[in-house]
Amino acid sequence: MSKHHISTTINGEPVEFLCDTAQTLLDVLRDELGLTGSKEGCGSGDCGACSVLVEGRLVCACLVLAAEVDRCAVETIEGVAQGNALHPLQQVFLNEAALQCGICTPGIIVAAKALLEKNPDPDEEEIRFWLAGNLCRCTGYDKIVRAVQQAALVMRSA
Amino acid sequence: MGRYPAGSPGWRDKVTGQANYGADFSLPGMITGRVLRSPHAHARIVSIDTTEAGKLAGVRAVVTAADFPDLPSEVVAGGESPVNYRYISCNAIARDKVLYEGHAVAAVAAISAGVAEQALKLIRVEYEVLPHVIDVRDAMRDDAPLLHDNLYTEGVDPKPTKPSNIAKRTEFLLGDPAAGFAESEIILERSYTTQPVHQGYIEPHACVASVAADGMTTVWSSSQGQFMVREFCAKLLKIADSDIRVLPAEIGGGFGGKTTVYLEPLAIALSRKSGRPVKMVMSREEVFKASGPTSGGVLQVKLGARRDGTLVAAECELAYQAGAFPGSPAIPGCMTAFACYDIPNARTVGYDVVSNRPKCAAYRAPGAPMAAFAVESALDELALELGMDPVELRLKNAAKEGTRALYGPKMPVIGFVETLEAARAHAHYNTPLKANQGRGIASGFWFNIGGQSSAAVHINEDGTAEVVTGNPDIGGSRASMAIMAAEVLGIDYAKVKPLIGDTASVGYCFLTGGSRVTFATGKAVVEAANDVVQQLRARAAKIWKCEVDEVIWKDGVAHPAQGQTDTRTQLSLAEIAASAARTGGPISGKASLNVGGAGPGFGTHLCDVEVDPETGRVTVLRYTVIQDVGRAIHPGYVEGQMQGGAAQGIGWALNEEYVYDDQGRLQNSGFLDYRMPVASDLPMIDAVLVEVPNPAHPFGVRGVGEVPIVPPLAAVANAVARASGVRVNDLPISPPRLLAALMK
Amino acid sequence: MLTYNKPTTVDEAVILLQQPQHAARALAGGTDLLVELRSGRLAAQGIVDLKRIPELRALRAEQDGFRIGAAVSGAELGEHATLKAMWPGVVEAANLIGSTQIQGRASLGGNLCNASPAADSVPALIAAGARCTVAGPGGRREVPVESIVTGPGKTSLVSGEFVVDFVLPAQAARGGDAYLRFIPRTEMDIAVVGVAVNLTLDAAGVCTTARVAVGAVAPTARLVDAAGAALVGTTVDETALNALMAAVRAACAPINDKRGTIEFRTHVAGVLAGRAAKIALDRARSRA
Structure with missing residues (x-):
């Protein structure tokens, strides 16, 4: 059987690609489209490093078949900054030392952005449970939680 | 410093997804490598037939141990501790025997991952399955299955005549423990066990290797040291150092686990055979089954004290699992066990024991957390028996400047007492607890190291600067390098760009480990920047037509030295840089040092937990990390190290472990069942920086990254014991284990 | 392919x-x-892929x-x-x-x-x-x-x-349900034990129907009739809850594995049943 021809929108741009059934959205983003900002930490949906939005819904790109996103809108970490202007979350993560190695950071920023769009003023517990699917081994989460709250404040006062 | 950057130079790419980690590189013509791994815990390899795999369309190369030099077994200097390259080689690809489930047997490179995986299925390996041993106590028995026929226990007299799984016995002795115990008024003796735990970096091992037709080898890899990768690959493949160039990728976590090589030698061999660049990336399952956890251990502690709490004698015997090849951190376990305390009579004995598990790798303060778990738990019981406050007991016996350490030297300037005093004064320590809640306290020590480091500081025409070092930035060292260079040069840190060079573009740097980078490489940066300042003064002198001694450098500007009363104006760094071509050419400083004087690090942790008596669930309610950090160059990242180390220690204490079936196969090789703390498992972690500067560093820096993983195991265990009235001396304190203890 | x-x-x-x-x-x-x-x-x-069938997404x-x-x-x-x-x-x-x-x-x-x-x-x-x-x-x-x-x-x-x-x-006028599970962490784990309780009360607060189901303690999720029966006719007081817990534990046939032991699962199934019943009871009362 030939490959699937998929038409999609990634970060607002129309994108077409060919894929096999067994390729995940993450495989295609990274290997075919050069969007390596989404990371593969586990390939089983347990670490969240490949968090993306599909039709506005936060998902792990490793648990979505590439063929499933035909005619869907996909948003990745590469679409979070507007040109050279960082998103408040990105700026605050840098300012507040909310990352160390940074491998989990793209996924956490995508997930946190989805949270703040749904809930502009989450409390600590809401942030912690929302991000429970995003493993970070470096920070102990303290500065991540603070940065999300700080970014929420920046965004609310914008 | 007084000021530090809000941002992180060189880190913008990490928040936009543009940073290149190990798996993010691609090269034209690149193909994919995959590894065939042993399904058995212990087996002899009777034969390997790769014929069919080699014939599969799209397969470009297949390698086995036969493609690698058969290295002699010898211990040589290298890495953080002496290494035996035969072990590293045999671990990278099995020779004769497989020693654990997941042990690499062969590797394939093909035009796609799918073809490579298909090819793995076509490799026929005939195994003669052998009895295996997983548990360290079982492995030490006389009748245990032997992993290595030629392994004789080192460090015992007379030399053994029979091979053993005990690779080495080590003993440290101070004073006369027997006499010390004889004069003790209270003696407490306990046994403890800990499980192996994985470093758990989120980025799996990954690399690309490309061997050119002339043999020149280039490797892009995510590791804790590009020079380590070069050194290990050169030895394993018998290539000259100068024929390998290693470019460091951004590293997605290491914690000690990326201080060795797994994939790189295989990728080089596959590239050499195929003539194509080869990318290799481990799956998470491979990371768990085939890359290093740290050792689990069995520990025995005996403490002797007077009624007033003075420690008179102490002993600790520990046996650490090395995994398939010798090399557990039993020695640092022995050295660190009592390092927090001034005990006149002490002995530690360590055993390095092999068993059919993956070869252990360094993990943050290797060997120390397990020993501290045992010693700090025993001390907590001693405090209870003596009716003493646990902080007071520690203060009474705390090591200070001049205290003789069991492992030899006298302590230099240290800040352990200061951490205990800060703990005692902290609001956390004085907050009342409710029912089923308990507070634990524990302390910890780590040596920290210095070692070989190089740095170069280049001044650009526009007055900006580059700082080039050779240490992967694992947790904020780029920022620290930029801050220190900016401080010396007297310019805004935003004008300093920190870069990490490859092995061909910067002088040798020992790997990122031992909490050494801000200290040792930082010292090289300071010296390189001082070298630049010297040159800047010389250029100013040339412009002013005076002697160098008549120019002083202050706040980024050349001034005439005091007493000079002519009309010469000041010259800024930017002005001197702009005229560099006319005053002698590029301005560039460098330093290559072997740095001594690393300042030992101490920390004290406070932990509050609540225990659900009906289910055995432990909830960490509050956590405070207090540590002597020398001088914090970038306080945000220093706090981050402390918080991250504590979180890892909490996982170690409560849930992380390796679960094997009766065939010696790992049952939890994924993040689903290898339970590292998630965001909702932890409270905020308060980090208290105690600053007792290290006199051996120009800014007072001492290492901070490793100490914070040492105290948490006991801090959590002590809190659980005080909350529930039941002491669990076997980690992890998982709900089934704690509930079973509660119901006894 | x-x-x-x-x-x-x-x-x-x-x-x-x-x-x-x-x-x-x-x-x-x-x-x-x-x-x-x-x-x-x-x-x-x-x-x-069934997700493009409207009925499955409604x-x-x-x-x-x-x-x-x-x-x-x-x-x-x-x-x-x-x-x-x-x-x-x-x-x-x-x-x-x-x-x-x-x-x-x-x-x-x-x-x-x-x-x-x-x-x-x-x-x-x-x-x-x-x-x-x-x-x-x-x-x-x-x-x-x-x-x-x-x-x-x-x-x-x-x-x-x-x-x-x-x-x-439709849930009964005075009905309430609850599900509790035990996992070692707070998130991201597979249930070691799961218990659901759904009960209804009469105007006097006496339990008229109760369905109790358990997960992860047997080869399949199970409806435990005896556990439901332990609540029916009671005001879901301590005695009834103890009977519920005993009935749930009696229905458990778990295994030892990487996620828990037989003893742990059986004990905790009872604990969670009691806790879930209390939550279901509160919900039933507040709906009344």
Whole structure:
């Protein structure tokens, strides 16, 4: 059987690609489209490093078949900054030392952005449970939680 | 410093997804490598037939141990501790025997991952399955299955005549423990066990290797040291150092686990055979089954004290699992066990024991957390028996400047007492607890190291600067390098760009480990920047037509030295840089040092937990990390190290472990069942920086990254014991284990 | 080569799924299927994506309760205020499956048909008395949820059959449900024990009906009749709760594995049953 021809929108741009059934959205983003900002930490949906939005819904790109996103809108970490202007979350993560190695950071920023769009003023517990699917081994989460709250404040006062 | 950057130079790419980690590189013509791994815990390899795999369309190369030099077994200097390259080689690809489930047997490179995986299925390996041993106590028995026929226990007299799984016995002795115990008024003796735990970096091992037709080898890899990768690959493949160039990728976590090589030698061999660049990336399952956890251990502690709490004698015997090849951190376990305390009579004995598990790798303060778990738990019981406050007991016996350490030297300037005093004064320590809640306290020590480091500081025409070092930035060292260079040069840190060079573009740097980078490489940066300042003064002198001694450098500007009363104006760094071509050419400083004087690090942790008596669930309610950090160059990242180390220690204490079936196969090789703390498992972690500067560093820096993983195991265990009235001396304190203890 | 089809009608899907030895696998949220695919354990030759069939994505209140498409995601269930108000236990159970990211995809149909003994939503659905519509070559049939799973990884579905939707009855006026599970962490784990309780009270506060279901303590999720019976006719006082806990523990037939021991699971099943019953009781009272 030939490959699937998929038409999609990634970060607002129309994108077409060919894929096999067994390729995940993450495989295609990274290997075919050069969007390596989404990371593969586990390939089983347990670490969240490949968090993306599909039709506005936060998902792990490793648990979505590439063929499933035909005619869907996909948003990745590469679409979070507007040109050279960082998103408040990105700026605050840098300012507040909310990352160390940074491998989990793209996924956490995508997930946190989805949270703040749904809930502009989450409390600590809401942030912690929302991000429970995003493993970070470096920070102990303290500065991540603070940065999300700080970014929420920046965004609310914008 | 007084000021530090809000941002992180060189880190913008990490928040936009543009940073290149190990798996993010691609090269034209690149193909994919995959590894065939042993399904058995212990087996002899009777034969390997790769014929069919080699014939599969799209397969470009297949390698086995036969493609690698058969290295002699010898211990040589290298890495953080002496290494035996035969072990590293045999671990990278099995020779004769497989020693654990997941042990690499062969590797394939093909035009796609799918073809490579298909090819793995076509490799026929005939195994003669052998009895295996997983548990360290079982492995030490006389009748245990032997992993290595030629392994004789080192460090015992007379030399053994029979091979053993005990690779080495080590003993440290101070004073006369027997006499010390004889004069003790209270003696407490306990046994403890800990499980192996994985470093758990989120980025799996990954690399690309490309061997050119002339043999020149280039490797892009995510590791804790590009020079380590070069050194290990050169030895394993018998290539000259100068024929390998290693470019460091951004590293997605290491914690000690990326201080060795797994994939790189295989990728080089596959590239050499195929003539194509080869990318290799481990799956998470491979990371768990085939890359290093740290050792689990069995520990025995005996403490002797007077009624007033003075420690008179102490002993600790520990046996650490090395995994398939010798090399557990039993020695640092022995050295660190009592390092927090001034005990006149002490002995530690360590055993390095092999068993059919993956070869252990360094993990943050290797060997120390397990020993501290045992010693700090025993001390907590001693405090209870003596009716003493646990902080007071520690203060009474705390090591200070001049205290003789069991492992030899006298302590230099240290800040352990200061951490205990800060703990005692902290609001956390004085907050009342409710029912089923308990507070634990524990302390910890780590040596920290210095070692070989190089740095170069280049001044650009526009007055900006580059700082080039050779240490992967694992947790904020780029920022620290930029801050220190900016401080010396007297310019805004935003004008300093920190870069990490490859092995061909910067002088040798020992790997990122031992909490050494801000200290040792930082010292090289300071010296390189001082070298630049010297040159800047010389250029100013040339412009002013005076002697160098008549120019002083202050706040980024050349001034005439005091007493000079002519009309010469000041010259800024930017002005001197702009005229560099006319005053002698590029301005560039460098330093290559072997740095001594690393300042030992101490920390004290406070932990509050609540225990659900009906289910055995432990909830960490509050956590405070207090540590002597020398001088914090970038306080945000220093706090981050402390918080991250504590979180890892909490996982170690409560849930992380390796679960094997009766065939010696790992049952939890994924993040689903290898339970590292998630965001909702932890409270905020308060980090208290105690600053007792290290006199051996120009800014007072001492290492901070490793100490914070040492105290948490006991801090959590002590809190659980005080909350529930039941002491669990076997980690992890998982709900089934704690509930079973509660119901006894 | 693995095929991929995305039918838009139930009939089309039945034809695509009608392959010998279940060679075609139904895909809903994919949170289990893709893990299987990735690990090389997936034996299927084809994947049939059911998410383009409108019926499987619909969630609507009906006269006698709710009809929930088998591929509706956990996140969508959690956002449905009236469903959550009437069946908080069912929604909480569905929302406990995995992370926020998993919730964006995981479905009741997948959670059921993956046939894990530890599936969180299944005990809650059973306790709620949910039924499901099965479509197949023989047409459609509506069956109780507890009739689908027959053992770990095994279902009663024949080739070509799949679950189209779930029918939740209307909760009684004085009814309440709750689901609790035990995991070692606070998130991201598979249930070591799961217990659902759904009970109704009369005007005097006496329990008139009670359904108690357990998960992860037997090869399949189980409805424990004796546990329900322990509550009926009582005011769900301490004596009744103790009887409930004993009945639940008696119904447990767990295994020792990497997630828990027989003793732990059995003991904790009782503890959670007692706690879940109290929550269900409070909910029933507050709805009255």
